Amino acid sequence: MRIVRRGQVSLEFMLVFGIMLVLMLYSVNSITFQQGSTSAETLNMQILLEEKNLANTIAGTVAQVYAQGPGAKSTTYAKVTYLAEPDYLQKTFGSTSVTIKGSGNSVMVWVGSNSVTSGDNKNTVTTEVPYSFKEASLPFPNGLPSKSVRIVVEWNPDKAEGWSSKTVDGYLEIRININPVGDHEEGTDQP
Structure with missing residues (x-):
C-alpha cells in the first residue's frame, strides 16, 4: 500500500x-508582446519620433544654407525605419500616406490624409525654421520609398523656390531650393 x-x-x-x-x-x-509585433502605442510614439527627426534634419539643413547666404548648398542624411514601412503606418494610423511639407516658417511631417497637431490622434510634428517657405509639399502615398533619406538644400538665386523628390542610388533624395530674395516680397526674409 x-x-x-x-x-x-x-x-x-x-x-x-x-x-x-x-x-x-x-x-x-x-x-x-508576440515576437515581431509591437503595441500600437509604442509604434505610434516611435513613428512620431522618426517624423520629428526627419523634420529637424530638413529644418536644420535649411537653416544652415539660409545662414550661409546665396550660392550655399548643404547635404544631410537621415535614416528612417517606420516611415518606410506601410504595414506599420497602416497598423498605427490607418493610412500609409506620408507627407513632408514646408509652409511659412515651419517644416511638417505627418502620416495620414490630414494633419492633426494635437490630442490623442496626433499624427504631425512641426519644426520651426528661420526662413518663410512658400507652401510646398511632398506626398508619398505608400510610405517613404527608402529607409535612407538624402536632403539637399541650396540657395540658388537663379532658380525659383521649390521642393522635389526622387529615388537615387537607394536614397530618397529631397531637393529644396530656397530663394528669399527672388520669390518673396522685397525686403523680407533677407539674412
Whole structure:
C-alpha cells in the first residue's frame, strides 16, 4: 500500500504542477508582446519620433544654407525605419500616406490624409525654421520609398523656390531650393 500511496502523491503533484505551469505560461504570453509585433502605442510614439527627426534634419539643413547666404548648398542624411514601412503606418494610423511639407516658417511631417497637431490622434510634428517657405509639399502615398533619406538644400538665386523628390542610388533624395530674395516680397526674409 505504501508504494501506491507514494505514486499517488507524485501523480497529484505532477498534475498540480502541470496545471500551474500551463496557467503561468498563458499569463506570461498574454501580457508580453508576440515576437515581431509591437503595441500600437509604442509604434505610434516611435513613428512620431522618426517624423520629428526627419523634420529637424530638413529644418536644420535649411537653416544652415539660409545662414550661409546665396550660392550655399548643404547635404544631410537621415535614416528612417517606420516611415518606410506601410504595414506599420497602416497598423498605427490607418493610412500609409506620408507627407513632408514646408509652409511659412515651419517644416511638417505627418502620416495620414490630414494633419492633426494635437490630442490623442496626433499624427504631425512641426519644426520651426528661420526662413518663410512658400507652401510646398511632398506626398508619398505608400510610405517613404527608402529607409535612407538624402536632403539637399541650396540657395540658388537663379532658380525659383521649390521642393522635389526622387529615388537615387537607394536614397530618397529631397531637393529644396530656397530663394528669399527672388520669390518673396522685397525686403523680407533677407539674412
